[in-house]
Every structure is written in structure tokens, then in C-alpha cells.
Amino acid sequence: MRMRPTAPESEQHAHELRAELDELLRASRYAGQRERRLAEAIRASPDRQRPEGDLLRQLAQARTLREGLGARCRQLSDQLQALELDLRQRAQEAPQFATPEPPPLRPDIGALAQRVTALHHSGAHPETAELLTQAAARLTPTDTAHLAGILARGGPSGVSLRLARSAAQTTPELAVAVLVELREAGLAEEAAELFHAFWSYPAHTLPALLAALEHAGQLADGATLLWEWGSAPTPELTALAAGLQHAGRHCDVRTLLRQAAGRPTADLAALAIELPAPLPAALLHELAALRPPAELVRLAAALDGSQELYDHLLAALRADEARHRTTLAALRSAGLPTEPAAASRPRRGRR
Template structure:
């Protein structure tokens, strides 16, 4: 007995709707499991943050946190795959519904029908199906990369170190610092701190400073989240060795991560850097349009010895030298301002001396004592007159 095309379409429709219902039920279960995994990850993070003082978190908590993160990410990937599969199936069902109920009588015989592009849906292993766009099938997305086994990696590093292959263990740590995601890096730091060789966790934390600033700052945040204060401090101290050209990018990354206090601390450290390096950083910050950081840096530099300040004033670009002298006039006591003015005067830096004097005269009432000290030292307290043109003496 031959089946009419309408009956075959109805069978496909019924079978497809049953499969769609099964997919929806499975997707609901996975979404509930994903929510539970997220809640468990949050509770484990809270338990780790509750570790008193500077004690390291328990290794079991770190293992459970790594498992919870892996489970949550795996469930999220599977949910997206099922959602894509369900969307493709529903599109096919709508296409079947829109087909005409009756066909030409000459094509009633199934043996003479042209093969359909739409094949019947059959239950089978559920895999992500390609999406249909503009009549063309897009390939399914590639599977996500496998998450690293942090426990196995910890054991591998420890075994190499104990067997005397310390160079190989160090290379493995350096590779992990360069390749692992921030969350995995922080977990490995915690596991090495608990079970690994002495100093391995600090080396891994320090090594991440060699990566891009965004990545290094993300690792810093993860280490603090896990309560790994010593390793976080090690990574932050490694930021001090960044060259001046890289500091603006690092400050931007810290700013985006909400770590503004870390940026201020870095600038405080740079305030005592050698004159050439400090000058280079000030110029870089000005180039990257970070006037707030420039002012913070110059305020920190204002506490340097008088001889350093005189040299720094002569090496800075003119605009930055003027800003520094203004900060000095506002922050330093009269006796030190007199020493600085004498150093500039003896070095023949008449322009810089004039700028320092202009900063003092801008608020003469406030700087009355400093101006009196300059006069007592035999230093001029009136700005040098600008040279007049011979055409102006007519």
C-alpha cells in the first residue's frame, strides 16, 4: 500500500515534534544543573575568601572549585549546543508545515517522486546540527579546547622536582604562566602553594607578569579572590620591573579591573626611580593622554632630594618641568625651595628659575616666607625681564 505524501509529511511532523519535546526537556535539565554548578562555585569562592588571615586555602577546596568551574563551563557549552540543535529542528518543522498538502497526481507514486532535500527525522545520537542560513548549511562550531587537569599538572611538576629534573619543572611552570587562562593559573598557584615544591607557586605568579597586561591583571584579581596574598604580592611586585613604555597599558588594565589603588602604588614606586627612567615614564604617560597619572607621578617625585629635582627639571620636557616646579612650590618647605632655586641659578637655568619664581608669585601671600628666604639668600625675587626688541626703544 502506497503512502500519500501528506501522510508521510504528517509522520515526519509528529516525529520531529516528539524529538523537539525531548530536546526541550533535556535542555531544561541541563540549565538547572548549570545553575546548581554556578551556585556551588560561588559558595566555594566564599569559603576560600573566609580563610582567616594569610593562611593558604585548603587543597580540597581548590580541587572542588576547579571541578565546579569545569562542570559549569561544560554544561554551558552543552546547553548552547542543544539550543542550536533545537533551533535548527524547529526551523525544519516550520518548513515541513509550509509545504503544500497535495502534490501533482503524476507524482503520487512514491517510486517516481524526486528525492526530498528534507530527509525524515529519526531518533539517534544527538549532535549539534548545522544552522540553515539563506539555504546553505553552516558547519557546526568546533569543540571547545579541553580544560587542563590542574591536579595532574601539579603532580607532574612536583614529581619532576623531586626526581632532580628541576630545569624541566621550571620550564613547565613557565609554560603554564604563558598559556593557562587566569582562573586556571590561580588554581595551579594555589595547588603548588599547598602541595608543590618550595617557591613554585611564587615563580608561577611572578611569571605571569611577562604576559599581556590584561592577562596579568586578571591573574592578580583571581589570586586575591582565592586568598593567595603572598603570591598576589609577588605578582604585583613584578609589575615594578615593567619598562616605562609598558606602564601606561598596565595602568589602563588596572583601571578597567577596578584596581585604581594598585595604579597609585605603582606610580608611588616610580617616583623614586632613576631620573632617566622617571623622565621616560612621565613622557610616555603624557603621550598616552593620562594627565592625572602624570600629576600623581610628579607629586611623588617632589619628595626627592634637591639635587635630583634640579636634574629632573632640566631633563623633563618643558611642559612637564613647569608642572613639576609648580608641585614643588606648593609642597616643599621654604628652606628646600631656596636650595632648589640656588641650584637652578648656579646651573644657569634662568628659564626654570623664572618658572619656579612665577609659581611662587602666583600666590604671593601664601609664599611670603619663601620669597623672604630667597631675598635673604641673595636670589632675585622678580621675574627676569624679557629682552626688548630694538624697534621697541624708539
């Protein structure tokens, strides 16, 4: 019966596996470079229809070597992963004494970076993506940023950016924490990649994301997201505004509606109709403050069929008649009411 290796033996074995994996990765990179050089030499050959047999033979050998090294890298990577898992389990199963507990065994970020690199160089791109997704979900924000830094400096091109995008698939709180760590580590490209991934968040997750950004002190990021969402299609913008209102983020609602104020008049009329109460009144008050008289007249004409919305717009204008004197005069010239329906009915009755 084979005895289970002791913890020191397992640690030594893990160290040996890491060293061997590092050597194989270098050899795999060299084989890949040689394969590319030979392929370029064949393409540059004057007689491309019949390249030299020696070049073809060398290319086949280089390809075989690269594939063999890639397979061995994957094998070592799997062994190392299983061994590290066993070491973590040993640490958890160790008997507890009165002495202070040792700190939890942190994942070997360097070894993880090597596994990612090995999988990528072997052409196992789906497995690479899955490993990055798992890393983003399971590592602490600090370790995720550390892994991104290693991959950015010495890993395959673009892999650190994929890791950053994978962090966006976790919870908003974790994703924002990773964003902060990436910026503190000076990984500007990775931080930008993660932040851009926030733009694709569905509307119902935005309140939690904005709250996480606010809690982390990233207020400018929240304002930028609201600015981007101000140009979203009307159904999505309506859903986001309603979600923010429901979450009690009234300042964000006002910022969002103010950003939406630059939309075409027809879009604004449709948005006012779609928004749940009391948001239409808030939108129309923002429009009254931001849009010029000619555009407000066009908006009033578009809302003339909805008495409640039209009255909200009039209320916003009449709240500061001195400021909106020109707009009210333009409404009269266009034959549109300048008083709410409730106030105008008695006047018609007295006539």
C-alpha cells in the first residue's frame, strides 16, 4: 500500500514541479518561435508551390515538439494544481492546539500564472478562459490584481485583460474591489478593461454597482456610468431609472435624467410617457431648466395629448415664470395652453 507523502515531501515535490514547469514553458515558447520563423521562411520562399523538403521537415519537427511540450505542460499543471489542493486540505485538517493558528495558506499566484500561461501556449483557450473565470471569482481582490500584474508583465498577450473582464462577472462589490486594487497596482489597461465591462451590466444590477463604487470612493466612475446610460434606449433607461428610484438612489436618478435631457424631443416625450411616477415630473423639471424655449415648445406639442404630463411641464415652467417668460409666450403663440387644465376649466365656465 502506497503511503501518502508527508507535508514536507509534498512541498518539495510542488517546488520541483514548478521548476520543471517553468523550464518547459520556456522551451515551449522557443519551439513556438522557431515554428513561426520556419513558417515565415516557407512563405517567403521564391517557389512557394514546392518549398524545400528540409524546411518542411524542420517545420514538422518544431510543431511536434511544441505540441509535445504543450501536452507535458498541461500534465504538470494538473499535477501541480492537485498537489496544491492537497496541501491546502492538509492545512485545514491539521489539529488545532492552544498555540495561535497559522495564517491560512494563500494560493501560489506565481504557479497559477504559470498554469494560465501553459494552457494558453498549448492552445487550450477555452480551458484558459475557464481558469481565469475561476480565479476572478475565488481569489481576493489583492490576489487577482497580483495575478493580473504577473500576466501583464510576463504572460501571453491579452490574458491579463481577459482576467480583468472576468472580474466583471462576479458580484458588483468584488468587481469594484478588484478595480481599486488594479489601479493601486498601476495596471491602468486592466483597470480600464474592467471598468468598460461595467457598461454592459444589465439595468437591474446598476444600483448595486453604483453603491459599491460610492462605498469604494470611486464617485467619478459612477458619474461616468450614468453619463453613458443617459443615451441608452428608452426601455433600458426607463428600467434603470425605476431601479434607482426603488433603491432610494434619488441623486443618481436626477443625474441620469439630467444626462438624458440631451436626447431628441421625440425620445424625451416617449421617455416621459414610459417612466413610472413620480419620475416624469422630475424629468420635465430637468428639461424646463436645461432646454431652450423652441425645444420646450416642441416638447409641449408632443405632450399635448397627455394632460397629466403637459400639466407637469407647465408646473415646471410656471414655478419660475420670470425665467420662462419667453417659453410661455412661445406656447401662447403656438396656440398651446399656458395654464394647467384644472385652472383653465373654471375660466372657460365663467365665459
